[in-house]
Amino acid sequence: MYSFKNDYSEGAHPAILQKLMETNMLQEEGYGYDSFTERAVRLIREQMNKPDADVHLLMGGTQTNLTAISAFLKPWEAVIAAETGHIFVNEAGAIEATGHKVITVPGTEGKLTCDAIHPVVAQLTDEHTVEPKLIYISNPTEIGTIYSKQELKSLRDYCTEHGLYLYVDGARLASALSAKDNDVTISELASMVDAFYIGGTKSGAMFGEALVICHKDLKQGFRMNMKQKGAMLAKSRLLGIQFSELFSNHLMYDLAEHANAMAERLQKGIEEQGFSFLAHSTTNQVFPILPHAYIEKLQEQFLFYVWEKIDDTHSAVRLITSWATDVKQVDAFLETLKAIRKEINITDSSVLV
Numbered sequence: 202m203y204s205f206k207n208d209y210s211e212g213a214h215p216a217i218l219q220k221l222m223e224t225n226m227l228q229e230e231g232y233g234y235d236s237f238t239e240r241a242v243r244l245i246r247e248q249m250n251k252p253d254a255d256v257h258l259l260m261g262g263t264q265t266n267l268t269a270i271s272a273f274l275k276p277w278e279a280v281i282a283a284e285t286g287h288i289f290v291n292e293a294g295a296i297e298a299t300g301h302k303v304i305t306v307p308g309t310e311g312k313l314t315c316d317a318i319h320p321v322v323a324q325l326t327d328e329h330t331v332e333p334k335l336i337y338i339s340n341p342t343e344i345g346t347i348y349s350k351q352e353l354k355s356l357r358d359y360c361t362e363h364g365l366y367l368y369v370d371g372a373r374l375a376s377a378l379s380a381k382d383n384d385v386t387i388s389e390l391a392s393m394v395d396a397f398y399i400g401g402t403k404s405g406a407m408f409g410e411a412l413v414i415c416h417k418d419l420k421q422g423f424r425m426n427m428k429q430k431g432a433m434l435a436k437s438r439l440l441g442i443q444f445s446e447l448f449s450n451h452l453m454y455d456l457a458e459h460a461n462a463m464a465e466r467l468q469k470g471i472e473e474q475g476f477s478f479l480a481h482s483t484t485n486q487v488f489p490i491l492p493h494a495y496i497e498k499l500q501e502q503f504l505f506y507v508w509e510k511i512d513d514t515h516s517a518v519r520l521i522t523s524w525a526t527d528v529k530q531v532d533a534f535l536e537t538l539k540a541i542r543k544e545i546n547i548t549d550s551s552v553l554v
């Protein structure tokens with residue numbers, strides 16, 4: 202069965218494997234002092250046009266979020282996230298386990314807005330409550346939508362006005378930055394947020410995330426927190442090589458463009474068959490709403506997650522594409538959907554939402 206479950210179902214892009222092989226017998230320093238990590242950090246700083254940013258390479262998304270947020274906050278400080286936010290829903294309480302409350306607010310198409318945040322910030326009246334200090338967003342969001350420059354700027358201005366940090370979980374940042382409707386460059390992003398990470402795991406690397414710390418107050422002691430949280434890899438060369446490759450020759454963006462194109466093809470094809478979506482995504486995750494009878498049939502041939510129940514007869518499913526997605530499989534999915542429609546012979550348009 203072909204899987205549209207994730208963008209990390211394959212190993213790693215061949216260019217990365219090739220580099221790992223070529224460099225295998227070289228002896229290097231560990232813990233981030235190897236020449237590959239130094240090169241990756243230089244390339245990332247150059248692309249962001251931010252020579253003074255601190256860049257740390259970590260292994261996974263949850264680890265990066267918890268290591269970053271626990272380092273940035275004082276013991277009584279809290280995070281605000283959308284109620285769909287990955288740190289709230291899918292990280293087994295990793296942030297709370299470091300002692301910081303995650304306060305959730307409703308999102309708009311998965312995104313946080315200043316209007317949604319404000320009641321929480323305004324509620325802080327005395328020292329008996331936690332103090333919201335960091336705004337967590339992911340770009341793209343959990344439902345594949347992206348923040349525009351204006352939306353990020355509004356959040357930035359709000360954070361500056363209220364003394365909050367703005368942190369972006371970029372597990373799929375390459376996909377967001379490569380989306381057709383994206384209007385933010387990586388250097389503009391770096392100039393608007395206090396910290397963010399660039400996901401490698403879901404962008405063609407074997408594993409790895411690059412955390413960028415822009416705000417000077419958040420830099421001090423970060424490596425100590427990394428070490429304490431088990432996030433400092435002895436064989437840091439493995440991370441350095443992967444990010445060096447991703448940031449060379451436009452590789453990371455080329456891979457994301459392919460993933461996005463495959464998702465667009467899926468979304469368009471499904472739309473043409475009359476189905477609607479949980480949200481309009483321009484990144485590598487799409488969420489068609491399908492009748493349960495269709496979902497069961499599709500599951501006989503494809504793997505994907507059933508994401509959200511819409512009503513008694515319909516659910517939204519999540520289809521993810523990646524650097525490795527085969528266009529033939531995208532077309533096979535669309536053909537299968539068409540065939541199911543014929544087979545079930547549903548003429549009642551009420552099954553199409």
Ligand SMILES: Cc1ncc(COP(=O)(O)O)c(C=O)c1O
Pocket residue numbers: 260261262263264287339370372373402
């Ligand atoms: C937005 C986002 N953040 C963080 C993570 C966590 O990454 P990991 O599974 O590597 O811990 C994921 C994983 O799906 C994610 O989608």
